[in-house]
Amino acid sequence: MHNTTDLNPQAALSMRNLVRVFGDFVACRDISLDIPRGSFYGIVGPNGAGKTTMLSMATGMLQPTAGQVSVLGVNVWQDSEKAKALLGVLPDGVFTFDRLSGPDLVTYTGLLHGLPANLVRERTADLLNALGLEDAGDKLVLDYSAGMRKKILLACALVHSPSVLVLDEPFESVDPISAATIKEMLHSFCQKGGTVILSSHVMDTVQKICTHVAVIDHGVVKAAGTLSEVAQGQDLDTRFEELVGRHREGGDIAWLAPSLD
Numbered sequence: 001m002h003n004t005t006d007l008n009p010q011a012a013l014s015m016r017n018l019v020r021v022f023g024d025f026v027a028c029r030d031i032s033l034d035i036p037r038g039s040f041y042g043i044v045g046p047n048g049a050g051k052t053t054m055l056s057m058a059t060g061m062l063q064p065t066a067g068q069v070s071v072l073g074v075n076v077w078q079d080s081e082k083a084k085a086l087l088g089v090l091p092d093g094v095f096t097f098d099r100l101s102g103p104d105l106v107t108y109t110g111l112l113h114g115l116p117a118n119l120v121r122e123r124t125a126d127l128l129n130a131l132g133l134e135d136a137g138d139k140l141v142l143d144y145s146a147g148m149r150k151k152i153l154l155a156c157a158l159v160h161s162p163s164v165l166v167l168d169e170p171f172e173s174v175d176p177i178s179a180a181t182i183k184e185m186l187h188s189f190c191q192k193g194g195t196v197i198l199s200s201h202v203m204d205t206v207q208k209i210c211t212h213v214a215v216i217d218h219g220v221v222k223a224a225g226t227l228s229e230v231a232q233g234q235d236l237d238t239r240f241e242e243l244v245g246r247h248r249e250g251g252d253i254a255w256l257a258p259s260l261d
């Protein structure tokens with residue numbers, strides 16, 4: 001039994017009292033969450049709720065103002081090299097080396113992780129093929145479509161075969177056939193004992209593929225647990241609205257109408 005104030009070394013990802021302040025704005029306010037190993041964990045919340053901020057702190061990309069986080073018992077901010085080897089991260093809209101071709105970007109990422117060149121070559125080919133990017137050839141990532149860009153960054157997150165995947169909106173802009181392939185890939189990764197944490201705005205996707213879910217709003221965890229614990233017998237969409245309670249009146253903007261003359 002672990003003290004709830006301590007990081008939980010059994011968890012895939014354990015966060016304790018994470019806080020992030022930007023100027024005088026508190027984006028994350030005292031977030032504590034344990035993500036069980038082998039779970040498929042959905043993070044949902046309205047725009048600006050703090051999901052990306054939380055995941056960035058949890059993956060060593062954004063320094064917390066306060067709090068602790070560990071991945072499989074390794075402290076992310078004290079032992080960052082070891083932690084980063086365990087993590088595969090698809091960040092939301094950050095800078096990448098986009099003047100490289102897709103295959104070069106994945107290869108470069110694999111080599112940075114210290115993998116041997118022949119293994120990187122094989123894995124790069126497998127990933128491009130599985131994600132339907134084999135025809136992009138030498139096109140620079142800069143010239144990729146939004147969905148292609150998402151998929152090549154996913155390939156970069158997977159190339160070193162991490163144990164815990166943290167994916168910020170992995171299906172955004174991705175076509176339905178590629179999305180189905182990615183879901184299958186992630187599902188099989190979980191079945192082998194891997195952990196997937198993803199943020200999404202699509203409740204239907206979360207309801208269909210996730211085992212667990214956390215609802216974040218205004219920088220705090222409103223509810224977290226298995227899907228059925230959080231949904232409490234309701235549709236996840238309905239429960240979400242109930243938890244964040246934010247349906248706004250004013251959907252009818254009087255001047256927003258086609259000109260009929």
Ligand SMILES: Nc1ncnc2c1ncn2[C@@H]1O[C@H](COP(=O)(O)OP(=O)(O)OP(=O)(O)O)[C@@H](O)[C@H]1O
Binds near residue numbers: 022025046049051054
């Ligand atoms: N670098 C920054 N400087 C100032 N404010 C920031 C910064 N990064 C994030 N914020 C603010 O923190 C809040 C949470 O942002 P965050 O990107 O974590 O939300 P989110 O839940 O991921 O939203 P979305 O669903 O729209 O992607 C927002 O109000 C945002 O403007």
